[in-house]
Amino acid sequence: MPTESETAADVERIARDYFARVSARDPDGMMVFWVPGRGANIHGLTELVAPDSYRAWFANLFAAIPDMRFEVEEVVADETRAAVRWRARGTFSGTGKLEGFEPNGAEIEMVGMDLLTIENGKLVDNQAYTNGMALARQIGALPPQGSRAEKAMAGAFNLRTRVAKALKR
Numbered sequence: 001m002p003t004e005s006e007t008a009a010d011v012e013r014i015a016r017d018y019f020a021r022v023s024a025r026d027p028d029g030m031m032v033f034w035v036p037g038r039g040a041n042i043h044g045l046t047e048l049v050a051p052d053s054y055r056a057w058f059a060n061l062f063a064a065i066p067d068m069r070f071e072v073e074e075v076v077a078d079e080t081r082a083a084v085r086w087r088a089r090g091t092f093s094g095t096g097k098l099e100g101f102e103p104n105g106a107e108i109e110m111v112g113m114d115l116l117t118i119e120n121g122k123l124v125d126n127q128a129y130t131n132g133m134a135l136a137r138q139i140g141a142l143p144p145q146g147s148r149a150e151k152a153m154a155g156a157f158n159l160r161t162r163v164a165k166a167l168k169r
Contacts, residue, residue: 008077011118015075015082018116018123023070025062027055033123040114040126045099050123063096064103084114092139106139 014033021029034050041047048054062068068090076083092098092106112130116123136142143149 006079006118006121008079010121011079011082012075012077014118014121014123015077015084015116016072019070019072019084019086022058023072025068025070027058027062030058031055035119035122035124038124040128042128042130044132045130060096061098062094064094064098065090065092065108066094067091080118082116082118084116085112086114087111098135098139101139101141104140108135108138110135 018030018033021033031051031054034054036050039047039049039054046057048057065088068088070086070088072084072086074085088108088110090108092101092103092108094103097103110130112128114126114128117125133142137144143153
């Protein structure tokens with residue numbers, strides 16, 4: 001529950017201060033904002049728990065994209081939550097893998113929205129959303145949208161689906 005002193009402005013400041021640590025590519029600084037044992041669901045990618053898996057995942061992300069530039073575009077807050085719309089850009093050229101993929105020098109741009117829950121001045125939950133398919137296309141893990149390769153992949157998927165249905169009959 002929020003303390004009496006937590007206003008929407010306080011929650012917005014905490015969210016902005018936390019994202020300043022993200023922008024600085026500072027996993028240890030990010031952990032200062034978290035209640036240990038609580039964490040995030042980065043939908044479609046991973047679930048993290050502060051401090052250990054959370055710190056490790058972000059350290060690897062920053063190693064994979066060492067020039068990552070992270071910008072907060074908008075924050076909307078009430079007394080317990082802050083919605084943060086952000087944009088990140090960088091080059092997938094570092095030493096870390098990105099969800100199992102080795103760096104290949106691809107330029108990336110991600111947009112996302114994090115819904116932070118804050119209690120007693122600390123983060124207790126983050127429900128984060130970004131377009132993992134767009135990211136996979138940018139690094140070359142999936143073919144470009146509308147390309148021949150994408151159409152061939154969809155055709156192979158649809159053929160497999162039809163064969164599986166026929167075999168069930």
